[in-house]
Amino acid sequence: MPDRPAALPVVRGGWALAMVLGLALACMPALMSVPLQPSGRFGLAGVLAVLRVDPLSLPFVLVIATVGLAAGGAETPLACAALAVATGNPILFGLGAATVLPMVRAGRGVAFGVVAGATATALLAGGADGGWRLAILPVPVLIFAVVLMGLSPRPLSGARHVRPAWTGDVAGFVLGCCLLLRMLVDGPAGRIGASWGIGIGGVGLLLAMAGGTRALTAGDASRVLAGMLSAWGGVAVLLAGLAVVGRADDLPLLALGAGRTLFLLPAGIGMAALAAILTVSNIAREAGPLVLARTGGLAALMPRAGATLALALAVACALPPLAGFAVLWLLVQSLLALPRADGLTGEIPSLLALCGGGIVSGLLLLAGVRMGATLLLGRPRTPRCAAATDLPPGRLVAALSCLGVAGGVSVLPGPWLWLTRAGGWQIAGLGDAAPQGARPSLLSLAAAGGTGTFHPLGILLLCGLCGGVVLVMSRLGGGPSVRPTVAWTEGAPPSPPWMPFGDPTTQAGPGLFVGRLDAILGLTRLIRGPARGLVRAVRRAARSAAAVNDRTTALTGRHAMALVLAWIVVAALVRLWAR
Amino acid sequence: MMRDVLACVLGLPLLGLHLALTIAMAPVVRGLVDGCVVGLGGRGVPPVLMRWRWILALARRRGVRVAGTAATGLAAGATLAAALAACCLVPSFAFGLPGAGLSDLLLVTGLLGLARLGLVVTALGPGVARAGRAAVSAAMGLAMMQAVMPVVIAVVGLATGVTGIDGLLARMHDADVAGLQTPLVLAAMALLVAGLDEAWGGADAQAADMLANVTGPDRAALELARDLAVLAWMTLAGDMIWPGGLAMATGAMPPAPAALLAGVGAWLLRTAVLCAGLVAARLVILSLDRGLRTRLGLAMLFGVLAVVVLFAGREFG
Structure with a gap:
């Protein structure tokens, strides 16, 4: 509508x-x-x-x-x-x-x-x-x-x-x-x-x-x-x-x-x-x-x-x-x-x-x-x-x-x-009964x-x-006006305003800001290094845990009776010690 | 009301004197530091007033502005205005002057950051690779050091209960500050390390790269703004380190002439000591880019140390 x-x-x-x-x-x-x-x-x-x-x-x-x-x-x-x-x-x-x-x-x-x-x-x-x-x-x-x-x-x-x-x-x-x-x-x-x-x-x-x-x-x-x-x-x-x-x-x-x-x-x-x-x-x-x-x-x-x-x-x-x-x-x-x-x-x-x-x-x-x-x-x-x-x-x-x-x-x-x-x-x-200190001032923030x-x-x-002072001082100084264009033409026809000289892609681009910050703080190294290490550690621990699990399963299957007897002995000893 | 008006009228000449002295001193301080660094490097000592002469010569020269940067032409004047405003808010030889209620630590650091940002904008205006690269580095440093400023302000706020510069100096003048001196000195050091870019090797080369495409009155304004920012940082840190040298207005009346003279002498002394520290830092410390991480860590270390010392003093002293 x-x-x-x-x-x-x-x-x-x-x-x-x-x-x-x-x-x-x-x-x-x-x-x-x-x-x-x-x-x-x-x-x-x-x-x-x-x-x-x-x-x-x-x-x-x-x-x-x-x-x-x-x-x-x-x-x-x-x-x-x-x-x-x-x-x-x-x-x-x-x-x-x-x-x-x-x-x-x-x-x-x-x-x-x-x-x-x-x-x-x-x-x-x-x-x-x-x-x-x-x-x-x-x-x-x-x-x-x-x-x-x-x-x-x-x-x-x-x-x-x-x-x-x-x-x-x-x-x-x-x-x-x-x-x-x-x-x-x-x-x-x-x-x-x-x-x-x-x-x-x-x-x-x-x-x-x-x-x-x-x-x-x-x-x-x-x-x-x-x-x-x-x-x-x-x-x-x-x-x-x-x-x-x-x-x-x-x-x-x-x-x-x-x-x-x-x-x-x-x-x-x-x-x-x-x-x-x-x-x-x-x-x-x-x-x-x-x-x-x-x-x-x-x-x-x-x-x-x-x-x-x-x-x-x-x-x-x-x-x-x-x-x-x-x-x-x-x-x-x-x-x-x-x-x-x-x-x-x-x-x-x-x-x-x-x-x-x-x-x-x-x-x-x-x-x-x-x-x-x-x-x-x-x-x-x-x-x-x-x-x-x-x-x-x-x-x-x-x-x-x-x-x-x-x-x-x-x-x-x-x-x-x-x-x-x-x-x-x-x-x-x-x-509604706000104290005097809680009332907002019109000109300032408290x-x-x-x-x-x-x-x-x-x-x-x-x-x-201060800006006015700067302006007045620059006017009183009476300095010569600024030339609006560069003097680099050297007889060549005037270049378009977006390309007075050189390739525009050489100027500071958006990637430079992030790249410099990364280079100074080493964020990528910091994040990737420990993160990779953590993934590797988790994988290694998982592999070890799986291996331990396999061995335990095999051991239990082979010696089940011996393990049950051992468990009874340990439990009896613990009970005796507790008394 | 009448008393406030009277204090304002009587204080305005002192404020003018403060501003004039600051403007006159700023290039001299930079010249002194540069002269000491060059002299200690064994390359002869340039005159202290050389920087003033250079700024005046630049102001008389005809400027060049790259095509398409008319919009950033205003940046030079705005940068100088921001630096001047920051200088107005930082007491040099007396406090309690008109406009003192406006001064706040976070605000002054913000205005000095704005002056730095003006240089960055001017350098990025023409779209030149070298100046742009230097400007990106400067912007990076400015943004990174923002993390330190709230910690410094927290130290000041916790120690004295105020964050306004005038209130802080008044508290330190009046109260028993035996336990507060060390944390505030450490906070001032953190402020200097984080804010004063010129303390680090390579700062001059970086500024020269940034301002390579600017000349004439614009360049003069930007150079003067840089000098004013350096002096403002040093004065602010000096005030926090030794506030006793400042003359204080009593009621509506300005300070006595003898107290004013003593205040000016103390300001010069503080500035000279901090200049010596600046020269030492420039001769010893690593280059600017490599040092940014170190600088951030160092400033943060000073800030945290100030908090620890403040609480240790409260617990044990």
């Missing part, structure tokens, strides 16, 4: 209406807490009770409405995801998310996800006093969220196993974040212990590292973005684990900090990833498939689209002071605020998590530089790519609007946190443990001021 041109404006209008209603609910939280009149019949009140946007759903509803508006309104999974997120009941939410799952994912994992979702929903159906049932809830919820967000422990990005990123991935990412909060933090009313939180955080960190590695080794731009989104999904799981620890150990500020960071993720990173996905799909129509080994120089050929993609990558790579960096900063501060046992031993998990966070940040940075360097910088590697022309501004509006949202949240996270403040208080278990404050707007102003 939405593919018909006449329906598109209607769908867009619907998304805009959903966004406006969400904003109204966020600005007037009293609307969310209006008690519904209990009535014996299933009427309007019953429908409203099912589809009731509570504070925890609100940030995700707003993000999905923005995604739907920017994506052109032709995405059925987005509509279903919005409907699922808008249900405040955890069981109905689980059913909705399980319905959306086959739309946003494909493959064998989906069946596991649906089964895990059904299991989690059944476990939650027992209510808050579910006893042992709620004690094992995190396992199916984690599997459900992992499948929904497309996370995988696979470190390499083979084309068979990793799908290119598309709009549905953002819907899955947002649904996954909401699922973790809705089922782990909000649903079981404090039944899930801190040890589960630490376990969930550890799994999230490993998944984030695997996602970063996939982004670094991916062969084309869409799969790099899929890997980056996976890495941020792992960070979301880690943050959910921290929120669980905060709830279980009665540390509301830790839970609040982790929850707020989880709200920042879809609005900052999700929107930037969506902008990158839309830009990459638009560029691919002009420049052909964006295989990293065959493209290049798009910053010169497509300056508008290239700048949009570069800015989206800068947010997703956690460059300061943008939203990705803010998320990592809040993550580090939340890890520093973790409750500690006495001594060094109690410190080791948080130190390992901090180190893992640094590795994820490094992998994301390197993946972003690799993609930007091979796609945007340098020279085109094929004539097909060299023939690309820039996109008209109209085709970049959707990507730019998403980037605007991500940029706004990056520079001024305060308004977004103010809109979603009630959800944060609900995660922290503070209710650390969970009170160890620091981050002012993105101030940093941006400082950088702008």
Whole structure:
């Protein structure tokens, strides 16, 4: 239906209406807490009770409405995801998310996800006093969220196993974040212990590292973005684990900090990833498939689209002071605020998590530089790519609007946190009577443990001021202008812009990044050597075990009576010794 | 409110002085280090101000920009702006200046990383093999060292309870820091090993490869940004090692002139000592590529050692 041109404006209008209603609910939280009149019949009140946007759903509803508006309104999974997120009941939410799952994912994992979702929903159906049932809830919820967000422990990005990123991935990412909060933090009313939180955080960190590695080794731009989104999904799981620890150990500020960071993720990173996905799909129509080994120089050929993609990558790579960096900063501060046992031993998990966070940040940075360097910088590697022309501004509006949202949240996270403040208080278990320290500041981000404050707007102003000083100094210096072309022609006719000299395939390509890292760290040697040794050891042990089994069988067959007698003697001796 | 405005107005000249001194000192420090390395290698001692003269000469020269790299032309200015912003946030001779609330350890390391990334982007712009190869190595080093920074920040956060640079220095100024000195020194060493690329042999050759296709004002801006980054790393580590030499603003009033002079002297002394360490490192350590793994291990070792010493001090001391 939405593919018909006449329906598109209607769908867009619907998304805009959903966004406006969400904003109204966020600005007037009293609307969310209006008690519904209990009535014996299933009427309007019953429908409203099912589809009731509570504070925890609100940030995700707003993000999905923005995604739907920017994506052109032709995405059925987005509509279903919005409907699922808008249900405040955890069981109905689980059913909705399980319905959306086959739309946003494909493959064998989906069946596991649906089964895990059904299991989690059944476990939650027992209510808050579910006893042992709620004690094992995190396992199916984690599997459900992992499948929904497309996370995988696979470190390499083979084309068979990793799908290119598309709009549905953002819907899955947002649904996954909401699922973790809705089922782990909000649903079981404090039944899930801190040890589960630490376990969930550890799994999230490993998944984030695997996602970063996939982004670094991916062969084309869409799969790099899929890997980056996976890495941020792992960070979301880690943050959910921290929120669980905060709830279980009665540390509301830790839970609040982790929850707020989880709200920042879809609005900052999700929107930037969506902008990158839309830009990459638009560029691919002009420049052909964006295989990293065959493209290049798009910053010169497509300056508008290239700048949009570069800015989206800068947010997703956690460059300061943008939203990705803010998320990592809040993550580090939340890890520093973790409750500690006495001594060094109690410190080791948080130190390992901090180190893992640094590795994820490094992998994301390197993946972003690799993609930007091979796609945007340098020279085109094929004539097909060299023939690309820039996109008209109209085709970049959707990507730019998403980037605007991500940029706004990056520079001024305060308004977004103010809109979603009630959800944060609900995660922290503070209710409506939140203390003064739990209220978000409009201009800064505060650390969970009170160890620091981050002012993105101030940093941006400082950088702008320094840039202005540099500009003024360069103008005052009055230096001669830059020659725009190289002086290497030596009388020859001017060469085309993609080949001023030499062969374009000699420039630094995508394989060099991975190869250098492998050469420096010796990862291949490290993985292949012990893995081969392990396989050989297992085979040798299996052969030895089979030989021992054969000999024992032969011995038993030949000397059965002697063995029975020997066993009786040994048993008698043991009994005597025991007396 | 009025007190804050007064402190800001009175502190702005000091902030300007800090920035001017930092800009003036950065190429001198690099020149001093290069001169010592060359002199100890028995190849004659170049003048300390040679690097300043070179940067000024580059700024006056007409630039060359390879075709198709207009988009990366802005990278030079942005790199210099990021380095300048980082320098603004690292106190040199006084703390408590305007804008001090913005400074955070993770943020400053991020801005200095951004300055490094600007060099990488400029080198990758023309699509030349040699510069690209050097840029990939530099990006690799930058990404690998990201693993160390959170550990260093954890040491600082656990030791002092804050991660903001100004708050950290204030705590070390006020409180009894007998048990915190050693872990913070080790954390500063980890920071230097991980962040200061110029400490490692082959860094100059790598930078020359990266910037071979850039000249004129762009090259001058990038060279100045490199020098500023070196001085920022050294100043940050020096502040963590010996914060006692810094002058502190009292209330809305800036520090007394005598305290300011003492602060400048202490900054020069700290920087000179760290320069000597840098020269020793450049003369002794392996080449950059071979050393990346060693460097990561060494930085991590310093970080872990700082944590161990911190907890050992709490347990036994």
